[in-house]
Amino acid sequence: MELGTIRVLLVEDSGFDVIVIKDMLTKKMDSSFKKTNFEIIRADSFRDAKSKLANNFFNIILLDLTLKDSMGLDTLRKMYAETPETPIIVLTNINDHLVAINAVKEGAQDYLVKGQFNSNLLMRAIHYSIERHKMLVALRSMALIDQLTSLYNRRGFLNLANHHIKLAKRKKRNLLFLFCDLDNFKYINDNYGHLEGDKVLKDTSSILKETFRESDIIARFGGDEFVVLAIDVNEEDEKIIIERLKRNIINYNVEKKIDYSLSISMGSAFYEPSDITDIDEILNKVDQLMYEEKKKKYRNR
Structure with missing residues (x-):
């Protein structure tokens, strides 16, 4: 041995x-x-x-x-x-x-x-x-792994997130939560087929992996929803990370030359150790922020 x-x-x-x-x-x-x-x-x-x-x-x-x-x-x-x-x-x-x-x-x-x-x-x-x-x-x-994307599934994310929330409180680390939802995913499935829809989900997971660090927790939360927990970040990192994600999505649309555009609505929230609450409250907050962005997109069409 x-x-x-x-x-x-x-x-x-x-x-x-x-x-x-x-x-x-x-x-x-x-x-x-x-x-x-x-x-x-x-x-x-x-x-x-x-x-x-x-x-x-x-x-x-x-x-x-x-x-x-x-x-x-x-x-x-x-x-x-x-x-x-x-x-x-x-x-x-x-x-x-x-x-x-x-x-x-x-x-x-x-x-x-x-x-x-x-x-x-x-x-x-x-x-x-x-x-x-x-x-x-x-x-x-x-x-704990989503078979299609190889990201964590909902159960895996909740298990790991709860663990890291406890660590963050104890070790005084900041956290950033991001909730993402694909725009017009039903349109892609209906017009290009479910195989193409699966490909979009896998490509989205690759974009998220490219955007975030290996130490961050990325999950397919269900259907066309994704959630990310970025660990040990600063408040100014939030804008940088979101801009990086948007830039990676733009690059994807240019390089893939697809008939439709990949678009993601997102909500994010930065937490210092003293502000961290339970995972349900945090996810509800970023989920609401994501839907506010999605509503703005539809109003501006």
């Missing part, structure tokens, strides 16, 4: 247990782990772990459930809520089958009782946990 360097966040308040775990991860008794290196960062409390997670990437977390500022399965729940994208192995002195089952239900990839595992077992648990977590992420993504 080869995975290069694995960055481990060891959340453990016992200095003795830290020495034991570090020693296990440097022994590499099993030859199959010879090419794996472990970079171990220790946090001695939940608060310390939160701080390190905010500024570092980790492949896995080894979590003691009994910390000076957090106890029991609540420690796991809080850690999982903090970083659901990182696999967690629980390390504990409690040899309780029911607690172990509940830990897995709460998001842990594995549950190891201190004093009952050796170096090889720990290393295997780490490797398998990372791989299982990757498979779970892949399976979840299949249910």
Whole structure:
């Protein structure tokens, strides 16, 4: 098993247990782990772990459930809520089958009782946990992706948006929401066929991908509606982003030389951390702004 360097966040308040775990991860008794290196960062409390997670990437977390500022399965729940994208192995002195089952239900990839595992077992648990977590992420993504455009679907967007709203509030990051609706999409379907309509949807998704960053969340929200969450932006970026999107649409219409013009109505709203509300309220606001723009277009015809 080869995975290069694995960055481990060891959340453990016992200095003795830290020495034991570090020693296990440097022994590499099993030859199959010879090419794996472990970079171990220790946090001695939940608060310390939160701080390190905010500024570092980790492949896995080894979590003691009994910390000076957090106890029991609540420690796991809080850690999982903090970083659901990182696999967690629980390390504990409690040899309780029911607690172990509940830990897995709460998001842990594995549950190891201190004093009952050796170096090889720990290393295997780490490797398998990372791989299982990757498979779970892949399976979840299949249910969160729109098959036609390969963007996130409505469910995927709402899941990720809620997560990033929490992060934005905690880490003091600004957010920009954009709601887009294709103009005259029914006309395209009725006059050029549904295959052409599907092509327009796919081309629109490509334009949005070209306009926004990989770190931004782009979704086909339903039918001919698209929504974007741009992360960690400044208020002055809003106008720049919208102008970039409009320019990319113009370029598309010129380059494609199609009989009809691709047109998008959009509504956008910038949020500072203190202004961020729940996702439904935000989407309702940008949706209303989008419809106001669409009405203006029809009035000016």
